[in-house]
Amino acid sequence: MTRERLISLDVFRGLTILLMTIVNNPGDWGHVYAPLLHSEWHGCTPTDLVFPFFIFIMGVAIPLAMPLKSWESTTFNKILVRSLRMFCLGIFFNYFSKIQLFGLDGIPLLIGRLLITIAIGYALMGNFSSKVKNILAFSILFIYLFLAYSGIEAYHDVRLPGVLQRIAIVYFVVSLLYLKTSKKTQIITGILLLLGYWAIMTLIPVPGIGAANLEKGTNLASWADSVLLKGHMYRETITWDPEGILSTLPSIVNGIIGLLIGQILQRETSKTQKAKKIVLAGVALIVAGLVWGIFFPINKSLWTSSYVLYTTGLAATCLAILYYIIDIADYKKGIKLFLIWGVNPMIVFFFSQIIPQALVMVKFQNPHNPAQQINLLNYLYTFGIAPFFSNPMTASLAGALVYVGIWTFILWLFYKNKLIFKV
Template identity: 60%
Template structure:
């Protein structure tokens, strides 16, 4: 039986997804305000908090969503199916723009891609029985992996890792750990993962590159990515992936730390005592993360151990503030906007990635350069938004915020009609 939802957690999730939508959809990647950029390599900007915050929130929700601590085949299968559904949503995003059907191109091809997309989304987000969900997700998972390694030219370099893929993996392992261990064991697992990862990255020589290092493309995590997923990595790097194999290990720790805080929120103690415990935990993790960063730098792409502890500490403090305002002081009138974002995160994650891909696939004539085709997204931005602003940074931000407003309208309709899509 599910425990009662925590409003502050839904609001925190909603704020995180809203920020994700804004930072992922600027009008121009060449014109972004610094706080809305990822750190070039080492370091941590506000944008670098979005992904770990979401994983932390997912972990925090596990003690609220899980039944009594009991793991049998039915529960295991439910966890596995949910993890694979999340994984497949992310994997399909990487396939979308590569789908080819006979000799179709332009709008006809886009329409076919969208039809396939809605079919996949329905299969992965539809409210079926667990048995049907299991059949569908294994069919889609197996089909996508088969295509990725089928030697079909269109899919030769399709990316396998991704944000949703990592979320699915973290959910699987964190959930199993929650159901099979106590709090002490969970803390020991986190410590072991983070220390082992630090040791691997700092001490193990990298074949072909020499000494262990934390640099871009030459570290152990990059070498493993290129060895095991060669040709199926992030297009911007080709030889390593920010959501790669080895760096997913510490990401699991982010989920477990969120799960730890979720268990604090479930303690049968007064709300004021919960606030004190969360404050101590949050501040302690921030301090430990910053101290650790002197030896193992904060780095999102490597998901370094210091980054795990530091971002989990900040997430705890943010959730603490929201918990105090909403659940202790009962100040809730301002929460509606974030709530509508927080209860339907997978719809936003998936379709907010599909829409830009669809807009980029629609080509129209450039009003300035004859016989040149540009994407509909570029046309909307360059010829309808940029002229309104003197500062290109403001134009780019306006486009991103407008896209978030568009999604707010969609999510409001879903919320009013009580349509909540869960994996």
């Protein structure tokens, strides 16, 4: 069986990564349209779909990237190293703003941080031999962990979990499931994870707090994070992490469902039949998620089992629609924008989060208030974008779209020159 590349899947990935860039980079965090913010707790906004969609897409891509289920030590090594490289890229986001170099400050420190960023990016996305990839990935991970637990003041509270870290874990588990188990086992594994997580979160009392609950800061997942990730969690929550330990378990099922959809796409049946099966599965998952949500609320931060079913159902339905339009009806007008975003997601993941942090480090006198300083990111938005809009929310969205426009040009250059960056 030859390796198949689905244009609709690339487009879906491009749509997802583009939306991620918009929601992560508003011009002004104080003025953001509600759909572009995460749900406060229970519930689901369009922004809450980005992360689970990306995991689902990754799951779909696994059987398409490995059409022949051949298990060798080299295959395991590739999966392990790719997972480690993603994991290490994700952790670096949390280290960038904490890096200290020989007492440097201001622009010299920024230059040093950017040089280290380029070195880390090259080490984790460069095309080396398997042996070199192994050495680099394990060495970088060791350095991260050493700094986090060394007692060095600058790194004592660096966050260890994150989006790419969770994606890396899910990729590792789901890839092994694909290579070593049957579809029946994959389905059973998914069901057990969802039911097990529901039971853990709703039946087991929380140590030091009392009865099982799903409230902020007092649920079992929060307790586990506070014990196992103490001092290394998301800085705005302190007592729990949105990409914490327990909530990673159900996220594996997003990847498993994607894997099952990917195997439907592999079948030697007509494309129309495949699309029908995927859309039916999507609708069934949406309904199941909404029904389960009555008892186990849809919640991204807790990554509840109902959230898994609901978001994978929406993802499967979206993919089925794109698959029909692009791969069956062969309608490809207007998709190039999303294609150029979809084939190079890792470079966007990595640098789109580094650039804003770098711009914040560049500070100078505020033209409107000489007694204060303003960083370059705020300056560009305040004086280059906001004055053109009377509605601050529209201005904030425009700031995000300008950033998307800059990245679109960069990705177009990569696409034109056939440059694809992978881990």
